[in-house]
Amino acid sequence: MKKNDIKALVEKMTLDEKVSLLSGKDAWSTVPIPRLGIPSINLSDGPHGLRCCQGLGWGESVPATCFPPAVLLACSFDEELAKKQGAAIGEEAQAQDVQIVLGPGNNIKRTPLGGRCFEYFSEDPVLSGHMAAGVIKGIQSKKVGTSLKHFACNSQETDRFVVNEKIGERALREIYLKSYEYPVKNAKPTTLMCAYNKINGDYCSQSKWLLSDVLRSEWGFKGFVMSDWGAVDNRAQGVYAGLELEMPGTGKENDRELKNAVTGGEVAMPAVDKRFKNKLTEKQIDKAVTRLLEVVFALHEKKTGAKCDYEKHHKTAVEVAKESMVLLKNKGALPIRGGKTAVIGEMAVKPRYQGGGSSCVNAINVTQPLEAMRQYGEVEYAEGYSLSDDSDYSRINAAAELAASCDRAVIICGLPDEYESEGFDRTHLNIPASHIKLIDEVAKRQKNTIVVLCNGAPVTMPFVDKVNAILEAYLGGEGAGEAIADLLYGKANPCGKLAETFPQRIEDTPAYGNFPGENCEVTYAEGIYVGYRWYEKRGIKPLFPFGYGLSYTDFRYDEMKLSSDKINENDKLTVTVKVTNIGKTDGKEVVQLYVRENAPRVSRPEKELKAFKKVFIKAGVSAEVTFTLDREAFTYWDEVHHCFAADSGTFTVTAGGSSDNCPLSCEVKVKAEKIFDDITIHTRFCDLDDNPKGKIFMKKLFKVTGTKLKKEFKYLPMDWPLRTLVQMYKSPLTMPQLMKIIDEANSE
């Protein structure tokens, strides 16, 4: 429907009809108005598969393909692969008559303890932003909408409905909002879902700054914003701020609030934003209705005959898992070649492949690691531990005995469901003690022990030196079993890289001591130093660093070339990196490009990821990988001028296969455009130097004071403020004169 037709439609609507549209019909669809031919559209969770609950009982959903959750997908470092997964989810949405998939989730992982870490991509905003963009483009390529969530800073589950996240402007812009900025601008999600929490005192669901100033005015978002389920506080203030759709519908309650805000009736909820007086104009309601209807009419048509190939989607789920699982350690144990393998751990037959909560998909075809491994070699199985009872150590002996009788042991273990889920945060990073004990006992009896971890977020690994190999399988979706088997037996070559840092201990993590806060308030004291930015700045050695992951082959970083060693802030810089596969196996490498400012004026990270590319390189062959960096690679958020800015200086561009191993680097001088402030009596002498207003000021100053001051000026300390010109002993200048000169310099 054209814009003008929607305008005409809105003109025909009564106020009651308009406000009714601004909240859901129920939990999963929008309100239709048959009189005017306005259809209803259906919404369904996401993000890593369809959880379509329409018309079903509590906790039930239609069977769907369970793809790897974001925590694993991110380790592929492959936006195109994310797009492929998204497109498959889009097809399943079409087949179920779903118009908007509630995802992807794109919050930054502030701490590994966050309960929903498995639903989010990374601790790094560039990686997060690109992976989210891939998923959005994929889903939307099937003419199905998305809802990028949870905007913003849903970093914890503790008190998630009310918690106030106190975050500095720089951390917000450089880290937490940055992960949204790229997908909003480049993938254009049809909708966003606001978070439950407050940011610096304002609920996201009614923050004009967040939903209108940043999202629409600065980033150009054109769709509509819906609330997270139950995130609305003052509904009328929400509309004022830019929240179009309340979900789920509250029916008459908030319809009345909205209507009263327009007609001057009583609005029950107190307004929090001082500018908002609990009054709305009908024009404001019209704007919200229009934004909503634009999406509804763009998406509503049922895709008749939409079918999807679930078998093909299962294969995609396996492919994504294989491309993403991370080989953390390998002392020659992998890939498995011949002999008999003891497969140990209940997760080998009851795999943990997704997390709990609203994202939990009713998976169609879950494969067992044990069954999948049986296809490739001789295996024997022992339970090793009990998933239903952590304190049960009775199965360890039999498992260790089996291990001793085989050529190797593969222990599949990690975090059981009860250890992490939407709805609560973890309080520690441990896997169950019975799993640790099992690994110890097996490793004592079998030198060749391999651990496969299934978990949604980093765990500590007291066993790291006792075993020969560790495969981080994370939560692998319904095809996790096949992916694990393919990687262990070398049918596929591992190529995933960690999208987050694995700390040695919880005390080392950035938010330690400031999480989950007190009295429903949490301070992001670590500022911009999140993830590897923190560990590198503090010189803390992690267990495994961001970007790290092994392969069955080796890559050599040969050469880096820059298009220029001197650029202006707005120029583009081309970086070419040559990488050679020096092993005997074909493989994929994630080439990571980081940038560091050598002598920054403001505190900056040791380095920051600015670009990455995954490339397939045949054994013995070299590849050239090209990146283009623009202004964004050099800027930081300037808290004085409230914008992204760069300082002139030398920057180091480094490349490598892990954040802790970047063998190539080149320097580039960047000339930045300086932002000149007005001069005041507190401006320091040194600030006048290259400021054009400064030059005018000096000229005018000496005109008034004559040559005496000109001579003395050379000897004055350069960090003194201008007011000292008047306060000097026997100064030839008066305060009114100084003020006048300043005014004149500023206004020229």
Ligand code: BGC
């Ligand atoms: C979750 C959202 C989800 C919604 C609908 C909320 O509790 O935070 O991620 O999309 O429920 O299930």
